[in-house]
Amino acid sequence: MNILAISLIAMGGLGLFFAVVLGIASQKLKVQEDPIVEDVFSALPGLNCGACGFAGCHDLAEKIAAQGSLDNLGCPPGGAKAAAAISKILGIDAGNQIEKRAVIKCGGTRELAKERADYNGVKNCTAAELVGGGAKACSYGCLGFGDCETVCPFDAIQVGPDGLPHVIEEKCTACGLCVEACPRKIIELVPCSNRIVVACNSNDKGGEVRKACKVGCIACTLCVKTAPEGYSINCNLARVNYENGDSAADSAIAKCPTKCIVRL
């Protein structure tokens, strides 16, 4: 009986003591958080990918709440959906956000692109680019070691058996980490509505391109002649004028002699 009473008093006293201490501490150390920050934070994807330029989603939420608008701030993975949700919280107009996804601007698969040497170094695009540009004869083409695949937080890029990375559009959030990671800057963020792209990144002259790759852009200007609205040529490379849409670029696909204009 006695020991029971003592244990009860001892444990009760300890519990009471710590409860009081924690109670006081919770008052003294109370964190006043802006409720808008929490709301904005919950509207963000919570991936902490860093594509917005801040250390994590919470930092971006704090910045957005402090600024009270989405000017110069944005969440690439969240896209239009997150922007709309945040705008609703902040009570402002969302504006127009165009949804984009990553596109690989190289069609040089193992069969189609020539190799000039064996590369036995570190299996990493950045390393290969540093030591003489890897195995491929084309100094603009994809090195195929998948730095983009490694860096992608969403598993949206996979290097296929053809030696080229492939973007899985449903998973791609256009965060832009692969664009940064690619040492040859082959990856571009293109609006999802644009299905037609030039799958080549080479600024070499036509002859050089032909020697290195069967599907390179030789800047023959046939596409510009066929569809002047849809294309422009710059630095020996045809580019699709994305703002004019697919319909303007459509007619030139069949004309391209090297078949580097592709429909995804």
Add this chain to the structure above:
Amino acid sequence: MDLVLIFISAAIVNNFVLSYFLGICPFLGVSNKLDKALSMGAATTFVMVLAAAVTWLINNLILIPYNLPFLQYVSFIIVIASLVQFVEMFMRKFTPPLYRSLGIFLPLITTNCAILGLALLSALRNYNFGQSVVFGLAAGVGFTLALCIMAGIREELDLAPIPEPFKGAPITLIVAGLLALAFMGFAGLISG
């Protein structure tokens, strides 16, 4: 001299993580980045030192005089849980990014067996108050040391060509094993 011996013994020779296998879960969970490991180590050390002091007081002023040794586990757990709660509130207030990056591992310090182990070991060995606190500090330093060595190695491992089947958890466990092996080299330096 006695305190120095206790310190070296608990921090290095009988390192809590690498020779007693205590506190393995944060050792593997929070050891992927060096700065994170360091802050986790600091938080755990703080809890360990305070826990060592407070549990000693409770043990020697309440439990032993009133003959209540059977309340050791419960009361120690209360002390540790309260301290962790306190550390959590403190971190949330003053270092919010660290609070978020440690995530679930911060409340998990509550059930870190290294801390309960520390309290029970110092009760078992009949340390006096000073020895107990030094023991707590040494255990914390040893824990931080193990975490930081592991984090340093794992940061390098991210860049190393690891065979596919070993990637992730397997290589981490292998590294932990090799570290434990290396720490065996200290055995016999000081006994006890």
